Structures are given as C-alpha cells and as structure tokens.
Amino acid sequence: MLKVQAEANVPTEFGEFRMIAFSEDDNNWMPHMALIAKGTDFNKPVNVRIHSECITGEVFHSQKCECGQQLNSAMHYMQENGGVIIYLRQEGRNIGIINKLKAYALQEKGLDTVQANLKLGLPADDRDFGVAIEILKDLGVKSVNLMTNNPEKIKIIENSDITFNSRIPLQIKANEASLSYLKTKKEFFGHLLDDENN
Numbered sequence: 001m002l003k004v005q006a007e008a009n010v011p012t013e014f015g016e017f018r019m020i021a022f023s024e025d026d027n028n029w030m031p032h033m034a035l036i037a038k039g040t041d042f043n044k045p046v047n048v049r050i051h052s053e054c055i056t057g058e059v060f061h062s063q064k065c066e067c068g069q070q071l072n073s074a075m076h077y078m079q080e081n082g083g084v085i086i087y088l089r090q091e092g093r094n095i096g097i098i099n100k101l102k103a104y105a106l107q108e109k110g111l112d113t114v115q116a117n118l119k120l121g122l123p124a125d126d127r128d129f130g131v132a133i134e135i136l137k138d139l140g141v142k143s144v145n146l147m148t149n150n151p152e153k154i155k156i157i158e159n160s161d162i163t164f165n166s167r168i169p170l171q172i173k174a175n176e177a178s179l180s181y182l183k184t185k186k187e188f189f190g191h192l193l194d195d196e197n198n
C-alpha cells in the first residue's frame with residue numbers, strides 16, 4: 001500500500017507547491033509524487049493532472065514528445081486555478097528509460113511508437129493508473145476536472161469511486177519531431193487531439 005513518506009512546501013518558478021512523496025516503503029528512491037498548489041479547495045471538484053515521467057522531454061527538452069511542455073502548462077494552470085499534479089514514475093509508458101531509448105532507436109529506422117514497443121516484445125502502453133486513484137483518495141479528492149487528452153485516463157476515474165466532473169484539454173502544438181508521435185497517439189490510442197495542431 002502506498003503511504004506518504006515525506007512532504008514539504010517547495011517554491012517553483014510557477015509558484016509554491018506542497019510536494020508529497022508516496023511509496024510503499026521509505027527506502028524507495030523513485031516515489032510517485034503529488035504536487036498540490038497552494039490554496040487548492042478539496043471541497044469542490046479538484047483540477048487534476050495525472051502525468052507520467054518522461055526524462056527526455058521534461059529534463060532534457062526532447063522535441064520528440066510534448067511531455068515537458070505539458071508538465072509546465074499543468075504547473076502553471078494549477079497555480080492559477082488550484083489543483084493537483086500526480087507525477088507517476090512510469091517512464092516510457094512504464095517500459096523504463098532503457099527500453100524507451102531502444103524504442104527510439106527503432107523509430108529512427110521508421111517504426112512508429114507503438115510498432116517499436118511491440119517489436120521489443122513490450123506492450124504499447126504498460127501503465128497502471130490504479131496508483132493515481134490510490135493517491136487521489138489518500139489526498140481526499142472526491143471529484144475531478146481531469147487535465148488530459150487520453151480517454152483511458154477518463155475511464156479509470158469513471159471506474160473508480162472518484163467522480164469525473166469534466167475534462168481540461170492539454171494540447172501542445174506539434175513540431176516536426178513530434179508530429180508522428182502525436183499522430184500515433186490520436187490514431188492508435190484515440191487521444192482527443194484537434195486536427196489543426198497535428
């Protein structure tokens with residue numbers, strides 16, 4: 001069972017967040033994180049972003065995906081409007097950074113993001129969003145405005161005892177390097193993305 005291992009207020013360039021580390025034991029170097037914007041009202045539907053780790057996009061500013069810009073937008077939005085970011089340690093849709101780089105190498109040879117995972121004998125998406133539900137419940141979130149384009153995440157909330165109140169779109173304009181990745185997200189995973197941006 002996930003437990004709060006530690007928490008503290010951290011000022012960021014977007015504003016202050018209460019950062020909470022969740023893991024089963026205190027010996028975990030990569031706990032899931034919850035970031036709560038100051039002043040968030042838990043008695044109303046809470047703005048929530050469930051975000052999966054992407055070291056290439058968030059730390060190294062890769063242009064192959066829009067994860068870094070999505071995280072920045074989410075942090076900005078939560079500071080403006082109140083809300084919570086659940087940061088899940090599910091790098092590469094949970095295949096890990098080594099496999100993700102292997103998948104990128106296959107993408108250099110022309111495979112798309114899904115084909116590359118399958119060629120490596122891995123699922124297209126190996127994430128389990130159950131941990132996010134566990135964390136939201138632990139925080140006392142009863143109803144959410146979910147910031148996502150991924151219909152799978154909406155289903156996970158609808159199938160839990162947390163109320164899905166509304167969706168907040170989080171679309172980042174495509175660039176040359178991210179175009180095919182966004183196309184696959186729309187066509188294979190059914191992401192709710194507008195045409196003019198990809």
Ligand SMILES: Nc1nc2c(ncn2[C@@H]2O[C@H](COP(=O)(O)OP(=O)(O)OP(=O)(O)O)[C@@H](O)[C@H]2O)c(=O)[nH]1
Binds near residue numbers: 051150191
């Ligand atoms: N396996 C693999 N994972 C990738 C690739 N590109 C990005 N990722 C990972 O995809 C995860 C983000 O998932 P996305 O499918 O982009 O978006 P999402 O979280 O499902 O949906 P949104 O809520 O709309 O952002 C991160 O963990 C990234 O590391 C890739 O080419 N292959």
Ligand SMILES: [Zn+2]
Binds near residue numbers: 068
């Ligand atoms: Zn990414």
